[in-house]
Amino acid sequence: MSWIDIGDINDIPLRGARIVKTQVGCIAVFRTAPDEVFAVSDTCPHKQGPLSEGIVHGQSVTCPLHNWVFDLNTGQAQGADEGSIPTYPVRVEGARILLDAESVSRRTAA
């Protein structure tokens, strides 16, 4: 895998997210209370709500539009709702966040 540096972990609020624009669309990069980092699609499969704006709890996010809840590990919707969002490899080195370049470039996503 080749990793791209997308920024400092402290630029994301604790229990919050920021988006990264990529060739495969907007990706939401989440930071949980104990500094875990997850990268998933920003777009809710229900009606395209921006997941980066949802409330982050544990390792889940609640979509701000109609409260679907997604597990950030698997991208699966929880409870009665059905659907899932793509997840992307991401890791933290020191305070830098690295995103997998291949999975977010158009060629491999096609």
Added chain:
Amino acid sequence: MTKQKIVVIGAGMASGRVLENLTDAAPDQFDITLFNAEPRGNYNRIMLSPVLAGDQTYEDIVTHDDAWYADRGITCRFGEKVTNIDTAAKIVTGPNGDVAYDKLIFGTGSEPFIIPLPGHDLDGVIAYRDLEDTERMMSMGEGNKVVVIGGGLLGLEAAAGMAARGVEVTVVHIMGHLMERQLDEAAGYLLRKSLEGKGIDIKLQANSKEIVGEDGKVKALMLDDGTELPCDLLVMAVGIRPSIALGKEAGLAVGRGIHVDDQMLTSVEDVYAVGECVEHDGAVFGLVAPLYDQAKVLAQTLLGEEAAFVQKTLSTKLKVTGCDLFSAGDFAEGEGREDIVFRDPSRGVYKRLVIEGNKLVGAVMYGDVADGNWFFQLIKDETDIDEMREMLIFGPAYQGGEASDPLSAVAALPPEAEICGCNGICKGTIVDAIAGGATDLAAIKATTKASASCGTCTGLVEQVLQVTLGDEFEMPAAASICGCTDHTHEDVRRLIKSMPLQSQEAVWQELGWKSRNGCHVCRPAINYYLLSDWPIEYQDDPQSRFVNERKHANIQKDGTYSVVPRMWGGITTPSELRAIADAADKYDVPTVKVTGGQRIDLLGVKGEDLPNIWDDLNKAGMVSGYAYSKGLRTVKTCVGTDHCRFGTQDSTGLGIKLEKILHGAWTPHKLKLGVSGCPRNCAEATCKDIGIVCVDSGYQISIGGAAGMDVKETELMCSVPTEEDAMEVVLAVTQLYREGAKYLDRIYKWLGKVGMDWVKEQVVDDLENRKALAARFELSQTIYNHDPWADHVKAKADKYAPMADLTLEAAE
């Protein structure tokens, strides 16, 4: 055979263990010389804390005394700091002369890090590393004040040790919770609570700015918010740095520490290093367990045996009596992990296990650490825990398991905790009444008056009955806030006030939350309750808010936002209108709409444009209209005496005043007001949450209107003669609603539960209470009456933009 000459630099815990291993295995094989900068031999450094606390003496913690060295023929050169090494000639130089070696061992440990604050070199500024530091702290006693910078293991042991001697201790810590590297927030919260119970004052998120001195001696620590903390001694315990200076001069390869391989060999032949001074495979060390492993490997290497040092998972405990904590493994970072949380508020217990796949990878516990080592073993052995997953958190002893008890928070309340706020009835009074034969809710109401007024404490009174009577009392089922808790909104609100609970962590722990940090249902409610009950003590948490309140704009179905600037009382000016028109052009606003609340709405603004459009509107003198908030929305007015021939009072003026004083206040649900200048009621005041209708004799104030899914007319609360009275009544009833209502109940719903009679008692009849309510509202407004747009433009505008844009990245 001539003996091999070994020279050891530093008589510390790591080198001490090397010497034990060597001389045990081969008593006569080596001729050993031991240098130590400290004027003494090896003692158990980690036990300095019990010495400080007065539980042990220095003599108790000496590991190697003179006889031990003599027995093993070790030449001791204590009090001599090695100054030079010639690795080519293989000679070590100390103050009292040279020694030649065949093998050289570095065991120089580490040096405490001293933050180079102004004043760090004053007398009375010390670290916590050796016996001298400990003795200096032991010279403090009752009447002395000490500040400790650093809320990690060392700082807290120092603080607790001195507090046990009657010293007034303040710990200043830069992070949001104590021991952040070993503990999560929940355990950090419990630790803080028990240390505060020992009289230690703890300041979190506190930044030290300067050490103030007088005649060359420390006098106080100054924080960057201007707080001055007077002290007779200042202890810095903010971290350690491996002692590498001597090694570097001698030409050894160093990074953060002295580089060593798996056999503890440095980059130079015949020179070895062990302990905190080394760096192995990128890691440096601060706990003794791995150092003992290193010592063993080095001894074996010197004896010609094969051995290799491997890094292992570590565990931590704090040596402070009464603070039982345990942490091991990795409980913070990483994907694909699952938490198991157990809390028992009545015993102050918190346990959290972190599982990855079917292995335990981390454990944090507080209050009950008996199973710590069992968990630690599971982590180290990478045991497959799939079979025992369900009961794992209860430890090896419990295969039956104990469920967490929703009643334990109430059981843990002290007798003086207030249960009924209206009538000031404490738990003890209710328990006494139960003992006196009042065994159901009606009897409690009749004998104590608890829950006899507004009734929101009913649930808690029932829990007191249950806790006291056990199975003899049958609890009616009540709906809990969400799956994270068994408590109802009403119980949580009441307990936040009476326990008191002033942080989210306190609520999660003391009320036994079943999740780590709530969910989208309970967390916004808890955030609201905390900020409304503790405006000064608690800090609003934007990450616990729905996006609209976090971004101060309304999210639309396509992810764009609507922006509504405030127009006080619905009054605007040509220049404001021009600024709005300019902003609409500049940011390509697709829709401009006049709202029913007498405002202008700019719909369809892109998220990343928000700070810019706000800045433009701010410059034209406009602030956020809070059209997104569970808070004051608008005060709608008619033109009143200014222009209208029917007007009886200045309805516009009153509306503007009310809006100015109320704006920024958070409420359980949205709050809309209307002020009409006469009973023709052009401002539709009687379908607002609070409506004011002006009449010749003054002001009619009514509450509980709505015009949504439910349509309600307001109910008259009172008539008052002056504008001043009207303002005070409005503030008081707003505060009563803020303090009592369930999150997401609008005034009419709340009113339906507590009843107009009770509200009148509180706000209309009891003048003193009215004033007190209004004063509490104004106190809260000293924090919240501000413009969030301006704050965001100034402080976090860049957070609205994407973190990175990879669309332009060359496609390779």
